[in-house]
Amino acid sequence: MPELPEVETVRRGLAPVLGGARIDSVEQRRANLRFPFPDNFAARLKGTSVVALNRRAKYLLATLDSGEVLVIHLGMSGRLTIDAADQSAAISQGQPGNPKHDHIKFRLASGATITYNDPRRFGFMDLISDTQLDDHPLFKNLGPEPLGNGFTADYLAARAMGRNSELKAFLLDQRIIAGLGNIYVCEALYRARLSPSRKTATLATVRARPTKRAHALVPAIKDVLIEAIEAGGSSLRDYRQADGAMGYFQHAFQVYGRDGEICRAKGCHATIRRMTQQARSTFYCPRCQRCQR
């Protein structure tokens, strides 16, 4: 389930191989993933070089010397693995998936191959002109990066004003914050000790000041993302990242997937619960995350 930290981890893992690389050829093994591939996808990539590899929200962005940007979204189950040119290095970074779900192979001039594998095909790729990227429908409405300077308690409080939705739905909205998914929203709400069911507007400014709840939420989000990136990064360095996506951080979850288990907060012995919001599982501690108004 690649969210921002997993995509960032993938970006960092790919950067040494893909940064500056020339694409010799692209093997496209089906016409679509979640969406059709753009017209002449393989031909437009062939012979180009990657001049930068960036991330925006959950998107990987490979800027090409052709003036286009290769946009990759991993969806739910997408993964990119590297088969190094030098087989003596014997490094296939990340666990390869079932080969029948290998949909794209990027063959690089270095001899390395990057494979996109995605059993559920919720991912997609596109090619967008570099100059039009910010105006593209995929990107123009995205909110700020949660790890950027634009993501502050003031911002969050201002956007929360007058909102009647539940807090969890608000945080999942990519127009508000770009890159959070179900797992990290659950974890951040737990860290901030806020109920997922709380009304969003209770974060909003009071007498022109953000509430203490907004002030708690911002570092909770930043910290959980930073820690997850660090965990992914360390496992990548060791080439031991087992599933190519979650790194080791899944072992640090405090609530996600822990329903029926005991809350780890000091002095709290409540049982973690699961409920459904917007047809998604929400995990929370009913004691630490009480909605005290």
Place this chain on the structure above:
DNA sequence: CTGTGTTCCTGTTCGC
């Protein structure tokens, strides 16, 4: 504009 529900997809897990 806002909020909510549906849909796409298939490997894994669970109950009988």
Place this chain on the structure above:
DNA sequence: TGCGAACAGGAACACA
């Protein structure tokens, strides 16, 4: 042991 049902969820889309 086998089989069907439930589940996982990002984001486009439809709709009230």
